Amino acid sequence: MATKSLHKRNDELANANRQLEILSNGIFQNGELPTFKNKISETSQFPLKAKKLEILQINVGYMCNQVCEHCHVDAGPDRKEIMTRNTMKQCLEVIKNSGAHTLDLTGGAPEMNPDFRWFVEEAAKVGIKDFIVRSNLTIIRANKKYYDLPEFFKKHNVHVVSSMPHWTRGKTDKQRGDGVFDKSIKALQELNAVGYGMPDSDLRLDLVYNPSGAFLPGDQMSMEKDFKKALLEDFNIQFHSLFAITNLPIARFLDYLIASENYEDYMYALVEAYNPAAVANVMCINTLSISWDGYLYDCDFNQMLKLPVNSKARHISEFNEELLEGRNIVISQHCYGCTAGAGSSCQGVVA
Amino acid sequence: MLIISYKKIISNLRLSIFVVLRLNHIDLYSLELIVMQKTYYDPADLRKFGKITEWSEELGEKFFEYYGKVFEEGALTAREKSLIALAVSHVVKCPYCIDAYSKDGLQRGITKEEMMEAVHVGAAIESGATLVHAVQMMNKVNKLEM
Secondary structure, three states, rough: OOOOOHHHHHHHOHHHHHHHHHHHHHHHOOOOOOHHHHHHHHHOOOOOOOOOOEEEEEEOOOOOOOOOOOOOOOOEEEOOEEEOHHHHHHHHHHHOOOOOOOOEEOOOOOOHHOHHHHHHHHHOOOOHHHOEEEEEHHHHHHOOHOOHHHHHHHHHHEEEEEEOOOOHHHHHHHHHHHHHHHHHHHHHHHHOOOOOOOOOOOOOEEEEEOOOOOOOOOOHHHHHHHHHHHHHHHHHOOOOOOOEOOOOOOOOHHHHHHHOOOOOHHHHHHHHHHHHHHHHOOOOHHHEEEEEEEEEEEEEHHHOOOOOOOOOEEEEHHOHHHOOOOOOOOOHHHHHHOOOOOOOOEEEEOO | OHHHHHHHEEEEEHHHHHHHHHHOOOOHHHHHHHHHHHHHOOOHHHHHHHHHHHHHHHHHHHHHHHHHHHOOOOOOOHHHHHHHHHHHHHHHOOOHHHHHHHHHHHHOOHHHHHHHHHHHHHHHHHHHHHHHHHHHHHHHHHHHHH
């Protein structure tokens, strides 16, 4: 289990350009596998174009209490990139004036940003339809100052989306670190206790499943059934929906794929599972990702690969919905991760 | 990517042989040919399974259609079928099938314990099949002995 980010280790894969090189060389350069651009061209889906903005996803910082092996953000306690209150204010202006119906806060562990609570309080006042916080669960148990998070989320009617790789201790701890499973279970029980995830409750609690290794997620519906049965029987835990998310071959997951000699097989699996119907609904079409320093990206993955939006408006201070709508989405081979099988987005399957 | 194919080759050959080949200036392409000629099973061949239709389109396609249908949800769940396939893969000792259904099991969230128990079911039937023939041996011996 890694304890430091690639960034802190000065690993060559901490460099976004090096990751993009890897994704464009080898099997994609010698024609063994088609590039994503060529693949979507087969069904006349190139260039991918952004439609009306519906979801604003804001990454409030890369700092996290965990160092998960598969993390595409390369997050960890040693990451110091944190969104300032000033940038948050600019985001609030955009939230007020844009047509987006969903606000999605992510990180790192977003709760570790010192202005997180202030931001949630202010953003909740805007009255956005769906206000998501992506919580890793263990943060709720990490320190006394976070113990009241379930109540805080409830007060602001936040929709909690949490990672839970498996209903067994072994698989969870292997991916996310020792003790993560027990803390996650405790946190889920506490969320249930204030009403989150209960049947017919308006307090939404959804779980995210992503495979703990070099394989694709199974059918979202049957995984949800398995998760619900096991969590209820073993721990009396309830939740609403399960989002099955495919791991994209970037950052620490790419590092893992290469080190374990699974890279080629994984890329083959992604390309073989390519589904043109998923392309029509990939999240970059209606989402905008904002980084901790206020720059705009087509998705959180492009943010990590430092691939800025293809638009004159590149920073939250220059936000212009009309300019951004219809922009060409920036793509590379990692995009196969969102179009495999039933597709994958931050809200689970798309096709 | 060079690094990757390099690693794959190393995994196919013992390192010592690899070093000798390098010292003798045998390039990586020839090395790959040697690997192809010297091993019956190459994990990368599994990806080429679909190509069997190229030499007999009708039969190949009918087979894949049947195969796909068999593994759909039915009276048995796709999950149960995956575990049966894993057990049978071991009994028929098919390395490709073992790779495929180990991965399929992981994708379906099947646990290691479930997978291992399934393989034991296959092993128990296989050893039972051997041992039940002991009755034939006993019959024969009893018939022949005075």
